[in-house]
Amino acid sequence: MERLPEKIRKILGPTPFERDGIGMSGAEIRLYPEAVLKIARDDDTARREADILAWLRGRLPVPEVLACAREGGRQYLLMTRLPGTMLCHSAVIGDAANVARLLARALEMVNSVNISDCPYMAGLDVELAVARGHVERGEVDVENTDPATFAPGGFRDPEHLLTWLEENRPREEAAFTHGDMCLPNVFTENGAISGFLDLGGAGVGDPYRDYAIARRSLRDNTDGHHGHASPGFDADALFKYLGITPDREKIRYFALLDELF
Ligand SMILES: Nc1ncnc2c1ncn2[C@@H]1O[C@H](COP(=O)(O)OP(=O)(O)O)[C@@H](O)[C@H]1O
Ligand SMILES: [Mg+2]
Structure with a gap:
């Protein structure tokens, strides 16, 4: 050892x-x-x-x-060690609506951290440059992306996707963002959020960074992709608990950007 x-x-x-x-x-x-x-x-x-x-x-x-x-x-x-269990834990994921509610709460907690003296930047200038490094060094794990991303009607390869992302930047808002807001990185205990993990990509960025990854992770953990399925559950429930009408273009943009990480 x-x-x-x-x-x-x-x-x-x-x-x-x-x-x-x-x-x-x-x-x-x-x-x-x-x-x-x-x-x-x-x-x-x-x-x-x-x-x-x-x-x-x-x-x-x-x-x-x-x-x-x-x-x-x-x-x-x-x-x-954080108290509680991951949001994707078998004891928690069975109640998908509750997980959506907790995930919305987690997003609110992260996105409301005061950024006035935050030295960590994770806006598109930074993220697209990091993504370019991954593409140029051949580090993008294409096997581990959404099947539609690199398929007919989608993008030819990571370089093609990166060029599209560089040419179609949305208008950005600024908030504290986690950067990898998936279910295994958020812990819950006694019906509340007990902690966050895996913050190497956190910093000031657009909250849609977190919304897009959270929504996709909620979907993949409830549609059978990772084993568990909650028939009839729609991951868009997340937005109901957040109290927002999501900007679909931005959800798509930030989900695509994450394919290069
Ligand atoms: N401080 C911690 N407290 C409790 N569990 C942890 C802690 N750090 C890691 N883990 C467990 O290990 C898993 C992987 O750790 P993480 O930091 O997310 O690594 P990775 O970057 O590989 O995703 C987490 O999802 C969690 O289950
Ligand atoms: Mg992790």
Whole structure:
């Protein structure tokens, strides 16, 4: 087994842990009784995640950073374990309307963080540049996109999609955004939101960034795509709980942008 950095090993000692297989990023997650160790490639997103978690303390319920070390091209982020369970947990997802209500509440909490002294930027200037890097380095996982995105009638390839996104930028609003507002990254306990995770892409951006990803994740977790199906449930219920009439063009734009991440 891989040797942990000294600083982290000193805190954890020989405590037994479980592995968690839910993340998509390739990070290794070790669940300890009261802490979680996230071992990820030491890149910009990983570094930002540790910094943003610290900045968000007192502003949103997020894990507290207990220690962070960088060694051998990896970042070891040791944080407190969030109370509750993921919104996609089998004990929660069965009541899809309740999950939609909680997800709307989560969006309101995130989007109302005061941005006046937020140093993290995630508007389209930044996001399209990051997306361009992914496309140019061939890092877009086309297998893991919506089947209609790269299909006849859709986009030829990631480069084609990126060009379209660059040429069709919507007018942007500014709010604090999570950046990956999917069900596994939001926790609930006793009918309320108990915390947020996976904040490496968070920052000031358009709230539709979060609306688009949240809606798609709610759909994929209730239509059988990830196993569970709630027949007759429509993921647009999210907007009813948010109390908004969604701008469909912006939902589509930000869902497409996320295909390049
Ligand atoms: N601090 C934490 N408290 C509780 N569960 C966690 C914590 N960090 C990670 N997890 C669990 O591990 C999963 C993957 O972690 P996450 O940071 O979202 O990694 P990824 O970037 O791979 O999605 C989460 O969905 C959650 O179930
Ligand atoms: Mg995650």
